[in-house]
Amino acid sequence: MLGTKTFxxxxxxxxxxxxxxxxxxxxxxxxxxxSALEMTQMTPNQxxxxxxxxxxxxxxxDLVAFVTRGPIVAAVLEKxxxxxxxxxxxxxxxxxxxxxxxxxxxxxxxxEENAIHGSDSNENAWIEIDFHFAEKSQF
Numbered sequence: 001m002l003g004t005k006t007f008x009x010x011x012x013x014x015x016x017x018x019x020x021x022x023x024x025x026x027x028x029x030x031x032x033x034x035s036a037l038e039m040t041q042m043t044p045n046q047x048x049x050x051x052x053x054x055x056x057x058x059x060x061x062d063l064v065a066f067v068t069r070g071p072i073v074a075a076v077l078e079k080x081x082x083x084x085x086x087x088x089x090x091x092x093x094x095x096x097x098x099x100x101x102x103x104x105x106x107x108x109x110x111x112e113e114n115a116i117h118g119s120d121s122n123e124n125a126w127i128e129i130d131f132h133f134a135e136k137s138q139f
Contacts, residue, residue: 003078004080007044007075007076007124008077008119009116010023010072011115013115015070019079024073026103029077030085030089032086033079036075036076037076038075038132038133041068047067059112066112066113074132074133093114094111095109102113
């Protein structure tokens with residue numbers, strides 16, 4: 001059902017920092033059910049596809065290099081109003097502007113290394129879920 005699922009990706013900086021468990025605890029404490037979870041490493045080609053919306057932006061190559069430098073944790077989360085509630089939980093892209101208690105305020109290093117990705121719309125949630133999990137399961 002539209003609006004009850006979202007996609008989350010714990011990025012390499014947070015994995016490297018040992019924050020996966022704490023981030024997942026924050027997610028479940030906020031009332032999300034984790035219905036799929038996988039640690040993987042994206043290839044440059046996969047990262048280019050995933051972030052294709054940013055292809056023309058000057059930071060695109062740095063983004064691809066960052067997200068492919070180490071493992072990520074991909075997840076499907078479920079909750080009513082999943083996209084908006086998860087965006088509120090993760091906080092602003094710039095951790096300096098993120099609200100106290102948000103995931104990015106606690107774990108992000110910078111705008112570039114911001115610990116976590118969350119879908120920005122219901123439509124993109126399904127696209128991102130399909131990108132990471134379509135071959136593994138049905139959602």
